[in-house]
Structure formats: C-alpha cells, structure tokens
Amino acid sequence: MTEFNPMMLDRLMPMSLVTDATGNVIHVAPTLAKTRAEGFFEGRSIFDLFQFRRPNAVATVDDLLENADVPMRLAFSSPPQTDLRGTVSEGPGGGVVMNLSFGLSILDAIRTYGLHLTDFAATDPTMEMLYLIEAKSAAMEETHALNRRLQGARIAAEEQAFTDTLTGLKNRRALDHILTRYHATEVEFTLLGIDLDYFKSVNDTFGHAAGDHVLQVVARKLVSATGPDDTVARVGGDELMILLKGKTDTAQAKAFAIGVIKDLEEPIPFEGNTCLISASIGIAATNQFTPWSADCLLATVDSTLYISKNDGRGRATVYEHGMCRKMCSGRKDCVSLNLHKKRSGGRLEARSV
C-alpha cells in the first residue's frame, strides 16, 4: 500500500485540507487554496482560520475527532466569511483530514472566488446543481411569462366574449354587434324584449341554483322556439331578447310571443320543487320606424315590455304608432310616462288590445 500523500486529495477532494496533530495546516487542496491569498493556510491553526458553529466548543484536534459524526458547520474567520459545511476524519500523524463544501452558499462562493468547472471534482454534483438552478430558473421565467400572457388573454377574451356563460345564449355585447350589423346591412327584423315574471321569487324561495336552472331551461325553450337565423340573447339577470330575422309582421310576432309565454309557464321541476314563472314581452319591428335605430328599438321594446308588466304580467305588447312619443328619448321617460298615466287612473295608451 502506498503511503498517504496529501497530494492524493487534490483531485478527489479539491476543497480539503490536512493538519498536523496540533491542528496546523500542512496541506491545502487547490480549490480551497483559491479562496484566500497564496500561502494563507499553510502553517496556521484551523481553529484560527475557521469559526466552528457546530460542533461549537472545539479547540483541539481531539475535540474535532470526537464529534466527527456531527454534520459540521463553520465559516472563515476572515472576510469574506463564507459559510461552509465540513466533514473530518483522522489523518496521518495524528492530524485531521477535513473536507469542506459551500453548501447553500455555492452561488455566492462561485462569484466571490471566481470558481470554474475545473475547480470541482468530476464526481461532485455541484455542476449539475448549478446547471439545474440556471435551467430551472430559465424554465420558470418562461412559465411565469406564459402565465402572464394567458391571464391577459383570459381577461381580453372575457371582455370580448359574446356568450353568456350560464345559458350559452348570446350576451348583450353580441346583441349590440348584431344590431349594428343589421343596421348597416339594412336587415329587417322584429325584436322581442322578455322579462321573466316571478323569477325573483324562485330565487328567493328555492335559492340561486334553482334560479340558474330555470334560466337554463328558459334558454333551451327559447332556442328551440326560434329558427337558426334568429338570435336569442340574455341581456340582464332575468331579461332576454329574441330577434326574429327577416320578419316584420308584428301580429305573427305577438302570436309567437304568446306561444313562448305558454311554454315558459309550464312548471319547471328542480330538486323536488316546482318552479313557476311566466314572462312579460314587448315587441317592435324595424319597419315601424323610418329609419330605425338600435337605441330606438331597444327603448321601444323595453317600454312595451313594461306595459305588459304593469298590465298584469304574462302577456305580450306590440308597439303601435303614437303609443309613446317619448319612447325614443329613453326608457326612463317612457316608463315614467306610463306609470304616471296608470297612477292617475287613465287608460294606458300603450295597452295592446
């Protein structure tokens, strides 16, 4: 067997040192040597060179060897006071062999001491760790960037969405787009404004789940009652609209509306309960206005709908010329006009016969 030669450690453990029996350094391996000025370690006591934190009351080589199975934590006494991990073993001539590593301070250490690939033993997984830290950081950055983009896209998509998520019907935004398009391309149609009656009491009595279910059932019924060219939109909590494309016969539309109301009045079972609703409908056609505008139609339909509502619910009202002069100036005026008339005992002009 070859005699122990401290040089053997240089390649195997480039962060090691060897002391004599008094704890004075007799050999320092190349990477550890690189952390201080040349010749810094030789001949000096390891108890001066390092502050031992665990085990913490060590002053002699024997103290160290007694605690050899304790994971050693220490730091350089002189700046930069890099944290180190260590293990010791009995060395030649009653001294110790101490192997050190940077542990978690590795990133700082590499920067501080300008370490290279070749400063680590080929068996040392430090390189793999550094590679992983760098590769994972890059991958994480990309993932965060992707998350940010997806989040942005989700918000944008929600803002641009044309679909009401509960019912799958078109939403208000979609309806506005369709109205704008039909106006630009001179498409004629009849618009029906629908307000569900007794919906609030369904919500209050059986809860929101029942309300949601009723809305979904209503949506299915309206879609099956209309044709592929027609539009059904949910424009508010319990407010819906149907746009009958290419049809301007309001008498037919009223018959259609009455059919819809009958259909919606069918009891809707939900978890052992029966939900009963009805609908008030207001109707106006594009050819009733020259020229028509989306605002005007929406306001008119809204007003005729409120007439149906005020007139006892569960009915449909078709707009007639002269029904309400202020209609086009906005729904509020219109409704207040009608309510005023009703309160004052007068017959509602808007009432359909």
Next chain:
Amino acid sequence: MHGLVNKSIQCFVRDTYGPEVWGKVAVCANVEHEGFEPMLTYEDQVTHDLLHAAQTALHKPMDVLLEDLGTYLVSHENVERLRRLLRFGGASFTDFLHSLEDLPERAKLAVPELDLPAMELRSLGDGQFKLVCSAEQSGFAHVMVGLLRTLADDYGALALLEYAGGADGREEVDIHVLDSGFSSGRTFSLAGEVEA
C-alpha cells in the same frame, strides 16, 4: 414538437432576417404572428410546416437552413442562455462532446416534456469522433453541425465538422478536433457575469 423548438425557429428567423420575414413565414406556415409559446407542446406537423415556410421565404436548402439555426442557437445574444447551459457540459470542447450523450437527460431535468434526439459519441482516436443522432425526423444532425461548429469556436478549439449522411432515423456527424486550445475562445463564467 415542444414549443421551445418552434420558438427557437421563430426567434432564429426573426432575429436573423427581421420581423417582416418572420411575418411572411408565419403567414405561410399558418401560425399566428405572435408565434409560439415555449412552454407548450405543438403537433409535429406545425414544425414541419414552419421549416418549409422558412425554407421558401429564405430561398435556402433545408440543410443550410438547419445549420444556420444551429449556429444561431449558440451565438445570438437573445439565446445566450442556451449557450451557457450547454457550456456546463464540460471545460473543454472534447469534454463537451462527451457530454452530448447526457444532453437529452439534462434537457429533461430542466423541461420534462422536452424530448431531444438520443446522441451517441464514438471516439475514433486521434481527435476524431462520430456523433450518431437518432431522431424520428431527419435534419437534427444538420442543426448539430452548425451548433458544434460554433461551440468549437466558443471553446477556442479548431475542429472540422461534416454531415455524414443518415437513414432510418439515424444521422451521423463526423468531428475532427485538430487543436483544442487553438484560441482563447469566449469566456464562460459559472457565476454568469457579462463578458468583458
């Protein structure tokens, strides 16, 4: 194919030939102008279409295009990170060549979904090597030729690289390292400082 691959091709076209050319390639390949998300996976056909669109737009034979892509990957400042990660493979160009066999595993450590072709390095002695790449889609070895040629410079090594053909999902690259310390090369600092 992994989004990182598609994104690399996208960045190569954009950084080398400008955003207008990328715009044309994107239209031809039927991909959105914003391009690819590096952390998502796409159908292989997308990569195929993308490369053919680039080939048409740049009027280059496919092998030249792929070699240029390999060069770009380890030389352009926008993808400096990749060069750094590759340089972790070894302290010399020869060490690096031997690390190529680990490359698919290394890549998987960072991005588990990334499947790189398997590579085998045969040492023929006297600085001569044969790199055997196994990939379902051909062309990977051309990328490796461009990448290795540029990394040889990066390490300061003088090396000859040549595509040595291939068939049945296997492609070969002949490598001859003439002088591993030919020049000082580019620095590689573990700590990641910017080069002086």
